[in-house]
Amino acid sequence: MAASDPFTWIITGATRGFGRAIAEVALGRGDSIVAAVRRPAAMQDLVDRHPHSLEVVEFDARDVGGVPRVVDAAAARFGRVDVLVNNAGRGYVGAAEEVGEDQLRESLALHLFVPAALVRAVMPTMRAQGAGTIVQMSSQGGRFAFPGVGAYCAGKFALEGWSEALAGEVAPFGIRVMLVEPSRFRTAFNRKDVLAIADVDDTYRDALAAVRAGLVGADGAQEGDPEKAAAIIVKLAHGDEVPLRLPLGAEAVQRIGASYRAGLTSLAQWADVARGSDFAEAVVPVDRPI
Structure with a gap:
């Protein structure tokens, strides 16, 4: 199937925002x-x-049990799946001590378990086609974490690691994986009735006050344009090449770049200490697959 031919997409969370x-x-x-x-x-x-x-x-993008119905619908109606967009997501706000186990599990289900189940479900079809693209809507919070949004970042970090491994596994079958890492875009993400905000503990009331206010206060003032982002994603999905990671928005480029540079600085600072933990005679092979 040529890139110029019509594609069939599965998109989760398509009622608003990026989807x-x-x-x-x-x-x-x-x-x-x-x-x-x-x-x-x-x-x-x-x-x-x-x-x-x-x-x-x-x-319900938190329920793995609904995955077969979605993929079966694509097969019955259109006969193929060319692009899967795991877009459904939600912000979870609160310190580690404020966010309970139920909310943490919900974040992981929404941002990792259900996307992974959808990928597994479409993989046989994409392998048979010899082509397909998996678009994982991550976040700049999938590359570095902010205080007060650890539950959200945990889900996105997990999605990124799982998807990076996936990309190497499915490339031989002609299947591509693209992690999209947006900054703040003018979607409903920052609406107070959309964000999952944990009950505030007095211990963190002042420490995270700016984080809570900043997330809610961004609603309607985000720099990113979802329509421009969508045009980029659709064009890449129809193109010959996709990046493994695609930051979207000037803030994402700036902040993710700063995170990479800080990581390299820290690595260099502690490199000798780290090397000192090997056996003296050890030689690390440069081509080891893992």
Whole structure:
């Protein structure tokens, strides 16, 4: 299948934000979409405009049990899956002591377990096709962590590590993996009724006050344009090459770059100490696969 041919996409969390924008751009270029969403009624306007190329499936992106229904819908309606976009996500705000086990598990389910299950479910189809693209919507918070959003970053860090390994495993079958790492974009992510904000413990009330206020206060003032981001993602998915990691937004480029540089500085500072833990006669092979 040529990159210029119409693709079939599965997109989670397509009712708004990045998911909605990607769906609209892809539909506009003639692609077909399976939108996996919690509120199918919110997609009705798009269904009315694209009745022959949009299938909406009710789906809770925290529930692995719903994955087969989504993939089966794509096979039944369109017969293939060219692009999977694991987009559904949510911010979790609170110190490590404030965020309980249930919220931490929910974040990991939403940002790792369900995306992983969807990847496993589409992999046989993509292997049979000899082509496919997995788009994992991560975050700049998937490359470095902020105080007060550890539960969210834990899910994104896990997604990044899992997906980096995945990319090497599936490349021989013609399947690509792209981790998208946005900064702040003008989606609903920062809305107070969307963010999961833990009960505030007095211990961290003052220490994290700026973090909480900054996240909520960013709503409607984010620098990133979701439509521009969607256009980039759709173009890359149809192109010949995708990066393993794609920072989106000037802030993401700046902050991720600063994180890399700080990591290299720290590595150099402690390199001799680290090397001192090997056996004296040890020689580390340069081509060891792991």
